[in-house]
Amino acid sequence: MLQKETQLAVEKGEMLPLMEEFYTIQGEGYHTGTAAYFIRIGGCDVGCHWCDVKESWNAELHPPTNTDLIVDNAKKYADTVVVTGGEPLTWDMSLLTSKLKAQNLKVHIETSGAYEVSGTWDWFCLSPKKNKLPVQSAYDMAHELKVIIYNKHDFIFAEEQAAKVNPNAILFLQPEWSKKEEMTPLIVDYVMNNPKWRVSLQTHKYLNIP
Numbered sequence: 385m386l387q388k389e390t391q392l393a394v395e396k397g398e399m400l401p402l403m404e405e406f407y408t409i410q411g412e413g414y415h416t417g418t419a420a421y422f423i424r425i426g427g428c429d430v431g432c433h434w435c436d437v438k439e440s441w442n443a444e445l446h447p448p449t450n451t452d453l454i455v456d457n458a459k460k461y462a463d464t465v466v467v468t469g470g471e472p473l474t475w476d477m478s479l480l481t482s483k484l485k486a487q488n489l490k491v492h493i494e495t496s497g498a499y500e501v502s503g504t505w506d507w508f509c510l511s512p513k514k515n516k517l518p519v520q521s522a523y524d525m526a527h528e529l530k531v532i533i534y535n536k537h538d539f540i541f542a543e544e545q546a547a548k549v550n551p552n553a554i555l556f557l558q559p560e561w562s563k564k565e566e567m568t569p570l571i572v573d574y575v576m577n578n579p580k581w582r583v584s585l586q587t588h589k590y591l592n593i594p
């Protein structure tokens with residue numbers, strides 16, 4: 385159990401359960417190939433069976449960390465910070481994002497959109513999940529929609545999600561990593577037949593970087 389003061393600070397978003405932070409290349413989606421500092425916040429109860437970072441799910445395993453400390457580290461690297469998780473919108477992102485923006489950093493999020501949107505985002509990557517669909521504000525705010533393709537039915541899910549997202553969102557299909565040999569050729573065909581979509585790959589995994 386957290387101390388009461390720490391618990392209150394986490395509720396206010398002054399502290400966040402930090403799993404890891406690392407400087408790398410954005411591997412996925414619209415900003416693929418660009419340097420960014422990643423902040424991975426613990427805690428997620430969406431429960432994707434293929435999630436590639438299940439160690440993030442239990443917030444209690446990740447130490448509540450002062451947002452000032454997170455920002456001090458982040459500002460040493462590139463001009464872009466990606467906030468991911470776990471599910472970052474489990475928490476109140478207002479303080480973290482305002483402090484990052486006060487340092488003139490561009491602030492991006494990777495989210496399932498399953499919880500109410502908090503924080504101010506320069507780039508909002510929405511990756512919807514069947515078991516906990518996004519809230520309306522996430523569909524409205526998304527700059528990109530990135531749907532993970534694990535099986536053929538996921539193309540139908542992708543179209544359903546594209547119908548809900550705002551019309552300016554850039555649409556991506558990304559193979560689930562363990563199914564990539566089977567699904568990537570189907571994605572390639574799908575995008576050639578439905579060119580409103582683009583292909584996204586987890587390029588950092590091919591590059592063997594975090």
Ligand SMILES: C[S@@+](CC[C@H](N)C(=O)[O-])C[C@H]1O[C@@H](n2cnc3c(N)ncnc32)[C@H](O)[C@@H]1O
Nearest residue numbers: 434435436469470471494495496511559560561
């Ligand atoms: C680990 S999630 C964390 C952020 C947030 N919970 C979400 O799902 O968007 C980061 C990104 O990785 C994607 N992802 C997770 N596991 C994956 C896998 N096995 N193959 C491909 N993409 C995956 C997610 O869909 C999401 O776009």
Ligand SMILES: Nc1nc2[nH]cc(C(=O)O)c2c(=O)[nH]1
Nearest residue numbers: 409410411412468494588594
């Ligand atoms: N290089 C790199 N790019 C990424 N894009 C989204 C990631 C994530 O886990 O949210 C991720 C990640 O874990 N590493």
Ligand code: SF4
Nearest residue numbers: 428430431432435470
């Ligand atoms: S929502 Fe994101 S972090 Fe949570 S289980 Fe799914 S992929 Fe993993």
Ligand SMILES: [Mg+2]
Nearest residue numbers: 436437468594
């Ligand atoms: Mg990842």
